[in-house]
Amino acid sequence: MIYKCIEDHRELLLNFLAVDPIMNLFVIGNIETYGFDSLDQDVWAYTDDSSQITGILLRYKENVIPVHGENFDGFETFLPLLQSLDEITAVSGASSTIEQYAEFLPELELTETTIALCQDLLESPKNIDLVEPLKKIGIPAYLTFQQECFGKTTEQELPLLEAMNADTILIHVIKNDNGEILSAGRLAVETAEAGMIIDIGTIESERGNGYASAIIASLVQHCQQKGKKACLFYSDASAGRLYHRLGFQDTELKWSMLKPREEKDKKTLFEELTT
Missing domain, CATH: 3.40.630.30 (Gcn5-related N-acetyltransferase (GNAT))
Structure with missing residues (x-):
């Protein structure tokens, strides 16, 4: 199940992201700073059958960050949602996550960086x-x-x-x-x-x-x-x-x-x- 997040979901989202606070720094910071009412930002969450969050998709202006594992049941839901967003210039995130999207976005070029x-x-x-x-x-x-x-x-x-x-x-x-x-x-x-x-x-x-x-x-x-x-x-x-x-x-x-x-x-x- 996927839903667009509102203020009531803040704690659930941050608890999910807190598992890896450095990798998820941008998403945590954007949620804490811009919340859920800004025109510049949208946040979606995907949950499993037990209503536990297993993935997050954040759009900030022209940038999108998907957050989920390698065996993510919601990939076929996130991909068309991401592709439907207008004027996106960058899709960023953990390399193991972004590599899953690369073959479906051939017009985009993949680059990798190290976090220090x-x-x-x-x-x-x-x-x-x-x-x-x-x-x-x-x-x-x-x-x-x-x-x-x-x-x-x-x-x-x-x-x-x-x-x-x-x-x-x-x-x-x-x-x-x-x-x-x-x-x-x-x-x-x-x-x-x-x-x-x-x-x-x-x-x-x-x-x-x-x-x-x-x-x-x-x-x-x-x-x-x-x-x-x-x-x-x-x-x-x-x-x-x-x-x-x-x-x-x-x-x-x-x-x-x-x-x-x-x-x-x-x-x-x-x-x-x-x-």
Whole structure:
């Protein structure tokens, strides 16, 4: 049986997801943050004959995350539901789950990343004192930075402002004397267990100065101060070496994404952007 979730289902959903709080970080964080009344988010649950939840499907904007095991009775229910959703640009989740969808979504390309965790920093980068939280007045400069650093921005000023007002986003930046952002990174989602670091980048002319390391370290410190682990995804070996030097350790968890082939060189919400 499948049903669309409402507030009354919150505890049941979170109990199901708590079995693997790191792998399910995005889904837990989105449910805790956006609940069940947001136009940006929908949550469905699938139950077995004893009414126990065995799978969850979450849509957040153009992204979908299915959560279930390898032998999932509800797969033939989730697949057509997923295919019916409009303007989906990414299907993400545990690799063992996403691989089940790959053959039915041939227009999408499968990529895999490693999940790494940091509880204790091994070093404090030299430029960490330059890092500061982005203020609301700095949002236009942040959007300009994203365009220069990544060649695009998927953000808009009003949603970022609303997220900052609601304290659901944390962006750390390094600026020059003119107030231009040279490097930035953010926590995409936080739960009681951990915070997910994404969108780390430095503009090309300033790379090699250790700014990315400083941004990452500052976000790790933020998590530490709240008694949480910091985590991130990566697929690039050079990025992995940077993370390991700072104190991140690879887990056995693998996160995969299905995305349009023509978007191969672009990044989405669930990928780290590291330089």
